[in-house]
Amino acid sequence: KDAPLSSGSTNPNARTIEVLQSMCDYYARTNDHWRTTAYRKAISTLRRQTTKITTEEEAYRLPTIGPRLAAKIEEIVTTDRLQRLQYAENDAMTPVLETFLKIYDVGVARASKWIAQGYRTLDDLLARADLSTNQRLGIERYEDLNTRILRAEVEALAGYVRRAAGQLDPAVELLVGGSYRRGADSSGDIDFIVTRKGTSSTDDLVPFLEELVSRLTDEKFLVAALAAHKPGSGSGSGGGSKWHGCCVLPLQEGRAALGDDFKPRWRRIDFLLVPETEYGAALIYFTGNDIFNRSIRLLASRKGMRLNQRGLYKEVMRGPARVKVTEGELVEGRDEKRIFEILGVKWREPRERWC
Ligand code: DCP
Numbered sequence: 367k368d369a370p371l372s373s374g375s376t377n378p379n380a381r382t383i384e385v386l387q388s389m390c391d392y393y394a395r396t397n398d399h400w401r402t403t404a405y406r407k408a409i410s411t412l413r414r415q416t417t418k419i420t421t422e423e424e425a426y427r428l429p430t431i432g433p434r435l436a437a438k439i440e441e442i443v444t445t446d447r448l449q450r451l452q453y454a455e456n457d458a459m460t461p462v463l464e465t466f467l468k469i470y471d472v473g474v475a476r477a478s479k480w481i482a483q484g485y486r487t488l489d490d491l492l493a494r495a496d497l498s499t500n501q502r503l504g505i506e507r508y509e510d511l512n513t514r515i516l517r518a519e520v521e522a523l524a525g526y527v528r529r530a531a532g533q534l535d536p537a538v539e540l541l542v543g544g545s546y547r548r549g550a551d552s553s554g555d556i557d558f559i560v561t562r563k564g565t566s567s568t569d570d571l572v573p574f575l576e577e578l579v580s581r582l583t584d585e586k587f588l589v590a591a592l593a594a595h596k597p598g599s600g601s602g603s604g605g606g607s608k609w610h611g612c613c614v615l616p617l618q619e620g621r622a623a624l625g626d627d628f629k630p631r632w633r634r635i636d637f638l639l640v641p642e643t644e645y646g647a648a649l650i651y652f653t654g655n656d657i658f659n660r661s662i663r664l665l666a667s668r669k670g671m672r673l674n675q676r677g678l679y680k681e682v683m684r685g686p687a688r689v690k691v692t693e694g695e696l697v698e699g700r701d702e703k704r705i706f707e708i709l710g711v712k713w714r715e716p717r718e719r720w721c
């Protein structure tokens with residue numbers, strides 16, 4: 367039978383050719399001329415076949431197809447894919463994944479999904495992807511939000527907030543926790559721990575936070591509010607005990623603190639309301655780092671206690687499947703050092719808590 371020079375889906379080797387072509391394109395992109403040529407020859411040989419080539423032996427019998435390519439042809443036919451191509455595609459996507467992962471509020475699952483949907487750049491996402499408000503802001507302010515905040519700027523931002531707070535309620539105390547409290551040269555965001563003597567519930571501080579946020583927003587110091595998505599932990603449903611958003615240090619303050627090169631940038635800012643009775647536990651939590659927190663919590667549970675951001679508890683009753691039955695009795699909440707003492711751990715300065 368005299369078969370035409372078939373191509374596309376009518377060719378019995380169409381799928382094999384398609385996969386080999388992707389591999390060939392990859393080698394062309396990486397300037398591997400030798401392999402690019404070998405793949406081109408093999409592809410043109412396969413195009414001329416009138417039957418499906420299914421085994422390594424059959425493939426190797428054909429002209430221009432060497433042992434390695436023959437093995438790959440069998441791999442494609444039996445698995446419908448080529449491992450080497452998957453690795454190459456993963457490599458090619460690594461920079462895209464890294465770019466997407468630096469968008470505020472984007473994790474591996476979300477970033478991978480976008481890649482699978484064909485998005486390759488931030489502009490692709492802005493133009494065509496279905497974005498949450500937070501994600502859109504994270505992309506629009508991508509550069510600012512990925513620029514580290516120097517200690518001097520953290521201090522200037524804190525000074526600005528403290529001045530406003532002091533005018534609303536001089537009894538309120540604001541402390542910058544997170545990486546700043548651990549002594550970092552630069553931070554990813556600013557974490558304010560807000561408290562006032564005599565408070566025993568975050569509710570006591572909510573009106574203050576609302577006033578502060580509204581004032582700083584009017585002054586255009588706060589430029590965006592971010593939605594908290596874990597129910598119960600954020601503004602709104604969390605009773606307003608936290609606030610996440612963005613701020614900008616005004617040009618004048620910035621120049622005074624950082625010199626004439628200062629460029630105003632959007633910065634991530636968090637406010638965390640903490641009653642005095644929970645202050646010590648909250649300090650531990652919001653000082654971190656996250657690994658340190660995990661290890662000190664594990665240590666507490668090994669001693670039959672439980673540490674969270676509200677306090678250190680003992681005698682946690684657990685039912686079947688280790689489900690908590692009671693909160694346990696509060697042992698200590700207000701004093702950071704006491705919590706270390708009761709746990710029997712040597713006091714660690716915040717700057718020694720990098721893990
Ligand atoms: N934290 C935690 N576990 C998390 C997130 C946060 O224990 N999954 C605690 C420890 C952190 C603190 O909250 O130190 C503040 O969180 P940040 O995300 O602001 O982290 P850092 O301030 O430590 O670092 P960065 O400079 O990136 O803001």
Ligand code: MG
Pocket residue numbers: 543544545553554555556557
């Ligand atoms: Mg932080």
Ligand code: MN
Pocket residue numbers: 544555556557636
């Ligand atoms: Mn933070």
